[in-house]
Amino acid sequence: MLKKISRYWWCQIIGWSINIAISIFFVSTFGNPGKLYFTSLVLTCLLGLVITHIMRLNIHYLKVLEKPLRTQIFYLIVLTLIFSVLFGVTSETIDHAIGYNPERFQKFSRSKRLFLSSFNAMWLILFWNMIYYIYHYIERNRRQELDTFRLEAMVKSLELQTIKSHINPHFIFNALNSIRALVDENPERARTAITELSNILRSSMQAEKMETVPLQQELDIVQDYLALEHMRFEERLQIEMDINEDTLNQPIPPMMLQTLVENAIKHGISKQINGGLIRVTSDFKNNHHELVVQNSGKLNGYATSKEEGFGIKSTQDRLNLLYQGKAQFEIHDIEGGMVESRIIMPAMTISNLQTLK
């Protein structure tokens, strides 16, 4: 039952009760409550509750809270004045009706008493309005902030999805074209190439569902991918793999290494007439798991260009999201005319791995 009373009514009841309590405190400390004082006080507060509630209905009806700040202030003043008079006049009338007539007011004329009563009511109404508006102002800001957060999170998850599922169509069609050429030239190779291509497509679809995969699984894709690219580029593409076997069950974000290798080919190997080398390394260093992709070529400001900048930034974002800032990604030129991209992630110990499972 209590739960069904809204926050608004709680505030109303508590607020007016406090008003009664304070009044009683002051009157009994500094003066002498006259006859019917308590009756009048309770009736006035009940009336205040009704009047302010009617005012709230008006605020809702006029949609004051949705208006710009300046208009809100204008409405605040007008409503305060109108309802102060209403409150003052009604409470004075009620006092009159019940015969409450303290001595200190007796010297005033009836109209002056109405004015004084309205003036007193104005402070109450103004105070009520202040609380009401400030509460809604804060509430609205909070809600806006929440909405912004929610939106950001959504954008982020969408971005991740597109990055994860991204397999370059250029690669797929080129691979298919090579396979078609191989059907006559080397049917056996054509058959394995079809298997490799379907592995990659299948993994890229499944990648959307997982946060991390064991390195072994990602390497399988990368190897299939490189095998297909080798079929295209032939002797122009040399591949070196240097994998520490103990890293094979380390969890890594799916399709991340694959994307790095793909970019290494796109910007490194395919741009060079004589091709070049791709080297993939996985090892532990200082309690971290390091994945490194090196390729022949030069960065040439790719990292800062708009399109590539996006790819690099999203790799970073993905790592941040997964490892809460404990993982790093960097890409730079190294000696020997090579470009190196490096992912450094916290290494998972065996016990960690087991709890993950």
Next chain:
Amino acid sequence: MHKALIIDDERLARNELKKLLQDFPEVEVIGEAANANEGIEKIENLSPDLIFLDIQMPGKTGFDMLLELERAPHVIFTTAYDEFALKAFEVNALDYLMKPVEPKRLADALHKLQQAEEKELAASLAGVNRGMLSENDQVFVKDGERCWFVKLSDVRLFESVGNYAKVFFAGNKPLILKSLNALEDRLDERVFFRANRKHIVNLRMIDKVEPYFNGGLLLDLKGGEKIEVSRRQAVKFKEMMSL
């Protein structure tokens, strides 16, 4: 019969295309190249009348290669999937094939080429003078994202801009990397006339001729350009026109 050159950096892609072309006896593949530089060399040595050209190649793209050619042969672009190139093709109505190539699409492209050639043949009865650019030759020009194959007969005017030349045709005037002197040497002087230090005009595109200061002439071109003919060249111009 077309003499065709295949330019693609992937051996398998070249093989696949050659295999497809076996079904078209009107096309003879006379060579292949694995990159743009090799392509230019083969085009100069073998003078093919058709090239199948991949866009994405190491070193230079297919577009870059075409820009370096003095005379562009007929080109059918081939690409696997490349949003940028596809856009260029669609904007400029260039002929292209998507790899893996559908035999039907290849047949259509070759058919279109046949029609274009017949039209040209009717237009130029005179034998092609090797080395000289005839009216029916085309050049490849590019202006930002837009590119064209322009027939020389459609060019009104070449204007010298440093080491470049501005080519005026229809409503466009892109730059090509060729000096005016180099162009003058290769252009047919019966059609293209050196009016002054900065301009070569197409005589067929002249609307009106007016006398000008100092015994010079002023040529009104069909595109609205007004070109001054120096006194020395004016003598030559009158001589040519009186013939």
